Amino acid sequence: MTTNVDSARSALLDTIQALVVRRDATNDPQEKAAINAEIDRIDRSVTRLALDNLAAASQQVSEAADKVDAILRTAKVNPFDSTIDASLKALAKASVRLSNEASQAFVFDAPRALDATETDSEVDVTAPAPPVEDKTTTRPAAAATNTTPSRPAAPSETTAPAPTAPGSLPPIVSGKTLQALARDYELCWGACAIRPDRRADVQRAADRLSRGEQRYKAVSTATGVPWQLIGLMHGLECGYDFNKHLHNGDSLAAATVHVPAGRPPGWVPGSPWEQSAADALKLKKLDQVSDWSLPRVLYVLEAYNGFGYRGHDIRSPYLWSFSNLYEKGKYVADHQFDPNAVSKQVGSAVVLKLLSEGGLWP
Amino acid sequence: MKHIRGIFSLCCIAVLLAACATTLPVQEVRQVSAAYNAAAGAAAPLLDELAIAERRAELRAPPEEARAFSAADVTVFLNFDPRAAASLASIGDPARTAAQRRGLKVVGAYVDVLETLAEGRNIEEAKARIQTLASNVAALAALATGGAAAAVAPVISALGPILDAAAKAGNAEELRRLVLEGAQPVDDLIGRLIDSSKDIYTVLIDEPRRAATITFSQNKPAQRAEMLKIKALQVGVANYVVLLQQLRLTFSALVNVVRAPTQITLSSLTASSNELLLQAESARRAYTILRRTPGADGVSEVTP
Numbered sequence: 001m002t003t004n005v006d007s008a009r010s011a012l013l014d015t016i017q018a019l020v021v022r023r024d025a026t027n028d029p030q031e032k033a034a035i036n037a038e039i040d041r042i043d044r045s046v047t048r049l050a051l052d053n054l055a056a057a058s059q060q061v062s063e064a065a066d067k068v069d070a071i072l073r074t075a076k077v078n079p080f081d082s083t084i085d086a087s088l089k090a091l092a093k094a095s096v097r098l099s100n101e102a103s104q105a106f107v108f109d110a111p112r113a114l115d116a117t118e119t120d121s122e123v124d125v126t127a128p129a130p131p132v133e134d135k136t137t138t139r140p141a142a143a144a145t146n147t148t149p150s151r152p153a154a155p156s157e158t159t160a161p162a163p164t165a166p167g168s169l170p171p172i173v174s175g176k177t178l179q180a181l182a183r184d185y186e187l188c189w190g191a192c193a194i195r196p197d198r199r200a201d202v203q204r205a206a207d208r209l210s211r212g213e214q215r216y217k218a219v220s221t222a223t224g225v226p227w228q229l230i231g232l233m234h235g236l237e238c239g240y241d242f243n244k245h246l247h248n249g250d251s252l253a254a255a256t257v258h259v260p261a262g263r264p265p266g267w268v269p270g271s272p273w274e275q276s277a278a279d280a281l282k283l284k285k286l287d288q289v290s291d292w293s294l295p296r297v298l299y300v301l302e303a304y305n306g307f308g309y310r311g312h313d314i315r316s317p318y319l320w321s322f323s324n325l326y327e328k329g330k331y332v333a334d335h336q337f338d339p340n341a342v343s344k345q346v347g348s349a350v351v352l353k354l355l356s357e358g359g360l361w362p
Numbered sequence: 363m364k365h366i367r368g369i370f371s372l373c374c375i376a377v378l379l380a381a382c383a384t385t386l387p388v389q390e391v392r393q394v395s396a397a398y399n400a401a402a403g404a405a406a407p408l409l410d411e412l413a414i415a416e417r418r419a420e421l422r423a424p425p426e427e428a429r430a431f432s433a434a435d436v437t438v439f440l441n442f443d444p445r446a447a448a449s450l451a452s453i454g455d456p457a458r459t460a461a462q463r464r465g466l467k468v469v470g471a472y473v474d475v476l477e478t479l480a481e482g483r484n485i486e487e488a489k490a491r492i493q494t495l496a497s498n499v500a501a502l503a504a505l506a507t508g509g510a511a512a513a514v515a516p517v518i519s520a521l522g523p524i525l526d527a528a529a530k531a532g533n534a535e536e537l538r539r540l541v542l543e544g545a546q547p548v549d550d551l552i553g554r555l556i557d558s559s560k561d562i563y564t565v566l567i568d569e570p571r572r573a574a575t576i577t578f579s580q581n582k583p584a585q586r587a588e589m590l591k592i593k594a595l596q597v598g599v600a601n602y603v604v605l606l607q608q609l610r611l612t613f614s615a616l617v618n619v620v621r622a623p624t625q626i627t628l629s630s631l632t633a634s635s636n637e638l639l640l641q642a643e644s645a646r647r648a649y650t651i652l653r654r655t656p657g658a659d660g661v662s663e664v665t666p
Contacts, residue, residue, distance in 0.1 A: 009564075013575075020579050039576055047423035047568050051416070051458070054561035058461035061558055064551035065461075065468040071544050072468070075475045078488045079532025080525075 005053060012046050103239025106205055107249065108318055108345045110331045113308030125300045126285045127178060169325065174310050181302075182295035188315065188325055189294060192353050198322035198346070205346045206354045208240040215242065219277045223287040228361050229297050230277065232348040233304065236318065242273045246280035294362070301348045308337070317343035323350045386534045390616045391473075391480040397612040398473045401605040405466055408562070408598050413459040415566050420449040420456065422568075462562065465555050469609075472544060476616075479533040479540070482526075489525050541620045552610045556603055563599045567592045 016039055023035040170187035173180065194202050209216075209231040216227035216234070223230075230246075238244035243252050247263050250256040255267040264279035281287055286300065298319060305318035312329055320326040321343040330341035355361040421437050424430040429440040439446070449456040455463055478484050574588035 017575065020576055024580055043572060043576065044423040047419045048425075050561065050564040050568055051419050051423065054416070054458045054558070054565050057554070057558040057561045058458040061465040061551070061554045062461045064547065064554045065465045067547040068468045068472055068544060068551050071540065071547060072472055072475060074543075075540055076532075076536050077475060077478055077484050078491065079484065079529040079536070080488045080492050 005049065009046060009049055012042055012049075016042050016046070100241075103241040106208060106235045106239040106345065108236040108305065108343075108348075110305075110317070110343065111334050111336075113306035113316060113318070113331050124285075125178075125296075125303050126288045172310060172313050172315065176307050178295060178299045181299060182293075185295040185298040188320065189298070189349070189353070191325065192320065192349065193324045194350055194353060195322055195324065202322055202346050202350055202354050205235055205351050206358070209235055209351060209355070210360070212240060212242065215274060219274050219281070222274070222278050223281045224290070225281050225286045226292050226297065226362075228352060228355055229292075229300065230281070232301060232351060233280075234277070235351065236301075236304070236345075236348055246273075246277040247283065252276060297352070298349055312337055312339065317345070317347055319347045319349040321345060321347035321350065323347060323353070386480050386482075386530065386537065387616065387619050388480045390619045391476045391537070394609070394612050394616050395473050395477050397605070397609040398470055401602070401609045402466055402470060404598075404602045404605050405463075408566075408602050409455075409459055409463050409466075411595070411598075412462070412562055412566055413455050415568060416456040416459050417449055419565055419568050420446065458565075462555065462558060465551055469548060469551060469555075472540075472548060476537055476540060479537040482530060482533060484533070485526060485529040488529055489522070492525065538620050541617055545617045548613060549610060552606055552613070556606050556610070559599050559603045559606075563595065566595045566599065570595075 019035050019039050019042075023032055023039070026032055026035070169191050170184060173184040175181050175184075209228075212231055212234065213227065216230040219225070219230050220227040231240075234240055234246055237246060238249045241249075244250060245252060245256050245263065247256050247260055248258045250258055252271075252273060253269050255261075255265075256263045260283060263283060264276055267276065278287075284300075289296065289300075302316050302319055305316060307316075308331065309316040309318075309329065314327075314329040315325045317326050317330060326343070326347065328342045329337065329339045330343050332338045332341050352361055421430075424437075424439060424446070425443075427441070428443060428446065430437050431440050432438075439450075448454060448460065454460070570588040570591040574585050574592065578584040578588060
């Protein structure tokens, strides 16, 4: 089929041919030179036209080749690719599930320990612990005394608990300030004994914590918070999973969604866990604390979950679960306390106790 | 044990795949491959010539913006355009030739994949991958359970025939998919390559045309030599097109076999393929003789 381009090319070639005949017929050198120049000019156009046409044809070849290439890229030359893909995906899913389950075993799954009249307001954990004693109330230790002998303290509205006799448990103390509770923490620490049937579970939690020691120490260097405390908080909030925000166990894939939401501000997914952890500690002003005594550490931990258990005459499982200081009683929903529910997670003070036995605390 | 369950699942999948195995059109794919090789063999020297012709033409008739300057029979560009680099370079193909060569190579890669699937060249490698995966899964399972890793090699070895059958079935299915999905695009591509022959020819003969019709218009021996060059190129391009057309027909026959295998299609395919192989050899010889004896009786020797 003759196209316009073909016609144009033929016309140019005819012109050249006519000029060649004229050039070959003339004896005038000047005319010959003029005709040659014109022939050359037209001939260059013929060449250019040929190149342009080939370029257009080659472009069409390229486009057609791209389409075949796209099909080729989908070729599965390994007949088991889909089987392998499916197996690997299933394997990855199972691994994630197992990992989550393993982490979940360490997360403290009860709601915050707040009574109906209480609000979820933050406690100032940075307040100093002056020697002046706060108004406190002591009651006999209720739950734990069911199985463990204790010496009930005499009810007093204003006095701090007295030292306990060997083999007995300190009385329950009410209060929300470090100065009110410092002595109680010391007495509980002294009386705390890990339940033999739960020692393996406590050991497993301590082992998980120890595995993250270097990362906790990095955050500790940046904030001044003891690495053991960071590890304990990490276990209770995130099950030692470094893919979760220390604030509340939300995924690092985005800023926190639950309270406290939107932390860290300007969070870029893929940023290191340490960055988020430092933000969580600074948000609670723990970086402003300089006195990191044992009572302070236990106070910070208890404040993390709430002091509501003290109102029910039991010690917080958040601290003492799996020890002789806790038997039963647990918040099963916000403001809803079940005296017979039993915490299945290890208490943070109990893990700290084991670390202490191993020389990892203080 | 989880890994044993995994291997068992794998077996089940393999057996299921084997159960729905379809026949592989091995012979038909081999014929397409032969047709491609014939066309590619004819194309190689032709495209080498085209690369040279394209470069010379580009220098003789550059785009206006290139600011060509000629003096003492030498043409240079006063501006350097990176887009023209391939035409000016002494290495690689200039752009148009490169596109033509790539077009043919893509067809070759496609045919190669079909051949790999049809002949099952990928099966041993696939089985090795399965074995590696199964070993890793067994090791992971052992790690999780605290037990010793199970020896999966004997299990995989025992599963050999089932895996072979599963792989063949997978290959047949994939080949069928590729042929059906590629039917139109591959036919289009071969068609574009055939259509390009007109413009390839024009660029190829640009220099001898000029010599024969302008420079040597009054020098009959020199003019004849140039005419023979054109004739050789004409035969070369024509053979290339004939082989591409044969490739197109052969591929079309394969598509028909995959769509609906019938004895009629198979026999017609065999005939065209044998014919094509003979023609490919003939084209190769013709082109060689023509390029070697431009001034002799080459034209009469090889005129089809």
